[in-house]
Amino acid sequence: MSDAFAVNVEDVSKSFGAFKALNGVTLRVRQGEIYGLLGPNGAGKTTIIRLVCGLLEAHAGTVTVLGRRMPNVGVLRHIGYMTQQAALYPAISVEENVRFFAAINGAEEGVREALELVQLYDRRGSVVSTLSGGMRQRCSLACALVHRPELLLLDEPTVGIDPQLRVQFWDYFRRMAAQGTTLIVSSHVMDEADRCQRLGLIQYGRLLAEGSPADIRSQGGSQNLEEAFLALAGRKES
Amino acid sequence: MSGRRVRAITRRLLQGFRRDRRTVALLFVAPIVILGLLGYLMRGSTSAPAVGIANQDSGPLGALVADTLRHSTRISTSDISATDGDAKLRDGSLVAYILFPSNFSQQAQSGSVAPEVHLEGSQPGEDSPVIQALQQSMISLASQVAGRSIRFEPSVKYLYGGASYDTLDYFGAAFVGLIVFFLVFVITIVSFLNERSQGTLERLMASPLRRGEIVLGYMLGFTVLALVQAAEVLVFALAVLRIQNHGNVFLIFGMEALMAIAAVNLGIFLSMFARSEFQAVQFIPLVIVPQVLLSGIIFPVSTEPTALQYVSDVLPLTYAVNGMRDIMVKGADLSWSALQLDAAVVAGFCILLIAAGTTTLRRRLG
Ligand SMILES: Nc1ncnc2c1ncn2[C@@H]1O[C@H](COP(=O)(O)OP(=O)(O)OP(=O)(O)O)[C@@H](O)[C@H]1O
Numbered sequence: 134m135s136d137a138f139a140v141n142v143e144d145v146s147k148s149f150g151a152f153k154a155l156n157g158v159t160l161r162v163r164q165g166e167i168y169g170l171l172g173p174n175g176a177g178k179t180t181i182i183r184l185v186c187g188l189l190e191a192h193a194g195t196v197t198v199l200g201r202r203m204p205n206v207g208v209l210r211h212i213g214y215m216t217q218q219a220a221l222y223p224a225i226s227v228e229e230n231v232r233f234f235a236a237i238n239g240a241e242e243g244v245r246e247a248l249e250l251v252q253l254y255d256r257r258g259s260v261v262s263t264l265s266g267g268m269r270q271r272c273s274l275a276c277a278l279v280h281r282p283e284l285l286l287l288d289e290p291t292v293g294i295d296p297q298l299r300v301q302f303w304d305y306f307r308r309m310a311a312q313g314t315t316l317i318v319s320s321h322v323m324d325e326a327d328r329c330q331r332l333g334l335i336q337y338g339r340l341l342a343e344g345s346p347a348d349i350r351s352q353g354g355s356q357n358l359e360e361a362f363l364a365l366a367g368r369k370e371s
Numbered sequence: 372m373s374g375r376r377v378r379a380i381t382r383r384l385l386q387g388f389r390r391d392r393r394t395v396a397l398l399f400v401a402p403i404v405i406l407g408l409l410g411y412l413m414r415g416s417t418s419a420p421a422v423g424i425a426n427q428d429s430g431p432l433g434a435l436v437a438d439t440l441r442h443s444t445r446i447s448t449s450d451i452s453a454t455d456g457d458a459k460l461r462d463g464s465l466v467a468y469i470l471f472p473s474n475f476s477q478q479a480q481s482g483s484v485a486p487e488v489h490l491e492g493s494q495p496g497e498d499s500p501v502i503q504a505l506q507q508s509m510i511s512l513a514s515q516v517a518g519r520s521i522r523f524e525p526s527v528k529y530l531y532g533g534a535s536y537d538t539l540d541y542f543g544a545a546f547v548g549l550i551v552f553f554l555v556f557v558i559t560i561v562s563f564l565n566e567r568s569q570g571t572l573e574r575l576m577a578s579p580l581r582r583g584e585i586v587l588g589y590m591l592g593f594t595v596l597a598l599v600q601a602a603e604v605l606v607f608a609l610a611v612l613r614i615q616n617h618g619n620v621f622l623i624f625g626m627e628a629l630m631a632i633a634a635v636n637l638g639i640f641l642s643m644f645a646r647s648e649f650q651a652v653q654f655i656p657l658v659i660v661p662q663v664l665l666s667g668i669i670f671p672v673s674t675e676p677t678a679l680q681y682v683s684d685v686l687p688l689t690y691a692v693n694g695m696r697d698i699m700v701k702g703a704d705l706s707w708s709a710l711q712l713d714a715a716v717v718a719g720f721c722i723l724l725i726a727a728g729t730t731t732l733r734r735r736l737g
């Protein structure tokens with residue numbers, strides 16, 4: 134059963150000290166799917182992503198990625214992780230950053246393509262600390278996908294990205310998914326959520342609802358995804 | 372100038388400290404520890420230098436002077452035979468020995484005595500009490516040979532160093548290594564902390580990189596940097612400051628490389644216990660200062676109070692400094708067992724710290 138899913142999060146709980154950040158979350162992501170993680174600040178989106186790439190260990194439940202139980206070092210070469218804050222080396226150039234992440238994944242041939250995708254090829258010589266916030270975000274994305282991973286974890290990838298580039302990003306995400314890459318994308322932005330094949334709504338460390346955008350609309354009883362989401366969130370709270 | 376705005380800054384600063392218990396503790400504990408250590412070191416170490424006396428005088432006067440020397444508070448004496456002297460200097464059981472030649476009494480009668488003073492010589496401070504004690508004992512001689520003033524012309528011989536050997540030579544040998552150790556430690560701990568705070572460490576952890584690869588990569592990078600620095604320091608020390616060196620330059624370099632590796636891994640290891648650069652910098656007084664005080668750089672380990680000697684014995688810098696001095700001052704090479712021990716201990720510390728750094732790397736992420 135788990136073979137059909139690229140990512141299998143089964144009844145996972147995770148606490149930080151006494152604080153329960155995740156409480157029995159189950160979600161399954163199919164191969165080649167774009168899965169959107171939605172939820173307010175502090176819902177647990179980043180925590181789920183960090184569990185999926187083995188940075189955190191679940192206290193209860195299991196996380197299986199590409200058929201292997203996490204944490205597992207062997208799977209990591211097939212994962213690309215774009216952290217929420219652009220995690221880059223500020224003192225070296227854009228290209229040097231991307232080349233570094235390519236090298237530690239053994240995929241230096243992809244550097245140029247990644248730089249062109251995020252439209253930083255012309256700025257490849259710029260030192261990262263001199264870039265604008267959006268450019269850093271783009272550089273960070275390039276670092277995450279330079280080795281063409283099978284599973285791409287994107288923690289709010291389009292924050293600070295201008296609308297034109299955002300459209301291009303999503304085109305690219307879809308192309309990757311069509312080629313078989315699995316993507317998990319966290320977001321607060323509802324029009325982005327609409328572009329995902331399936332959504333998981335997270336609140337207070339629980340999965341509120343799961344399904345395609347159309348499913349969520351009908352579950353929430355509204356044609357507007359945002360309203361549907363708020364309706365689902367409010368129902369659970371009361 | 373607005374009092375309210377100034378107060379806002381002051382308040383914000385103090386608020387930060389309220390949560391950072393460790394900094395507060397350090398602020399109040401570190402000075403006491405450091406000063407206390409210094410006081411204990413300086414007051415507690417009363418041991419007078421060990422001096423051997425070899426009396427070959429066929430007349431009575433040598434024995435007389437020797438007896439006066441035995442009662443001197445400046446030195447602690449023991450009788451030795453002249454043939455053992457150099458060996459005892461070499462193995463460190465004596466700082467000096469004084470030899471009264473067979474014609475010492477005749478010399479006194481003719482108005483000029485020349486006892487031989489053999490000094491180990493690698494610690495500049497230890498010569499003077501020996502010479503002073505000897506000079507004082509000459510007063511008893513003068514009363515025996517009435518009516519004549521006796522000139523005191525000791526012939527001083529150095530096993531190491533020499534007359535031109537000075538404090539800088541002594542400290543220089545230690546500092547050449549210490550500078551590299553210290554700076555590499557600071558650079559490593561801060562850049563590893565950056566790796567943590569800018570989020571790139573998290574990225575590395577989510578990549579196929581093994582922990583050992585991260586530690587090794589860091590080690591190589593900073594060791595290369597440290598070696599270039601070590602070369603510069605060495606050239607400056609030898610060519611510009613003209614610090615005496617009797618050893619092989621490549622051996623010095625090798626010792627510095629070992630110290631650099633130890634420093635890098637100490638930095639990585641300790642960065643696990645710091646949440647900010649601020650906390651990282653606090654390791655300097657905690658880690659570096661006691662090592663500087665206790666590793667024999669300033670106060671020879673043998674003159675420390677016994678309790679502190681145990682501490683000195685487990686500090687990597689003690690062995691590194693001793694090794695550097697053996698090479699530069701005494702001209703030691705790898706056939707010396709003392710140098711083999713020092714190098715082996717420093718290398719052992721490196722391995723220990725590499726292991727410690729690698730195993731603690733995962734912590735603090737979960
Ligand atoms: N290392 C940690 N130590 C303590 N608490 C943590 C830690 N990491 C996360 N938390 C807590 O877990 C909860 C979920 O955090 P998480 O980062 O997963 O939220 P998120 O959904 O990504 O939010 P955002 O949209 O703001 O990024 C938060 O309340 C947060 O304070």
Ligand SMILES: [Mg+2]
Pocket residue numbers: 178179180217288
């Ligand atoms: Mg987050």
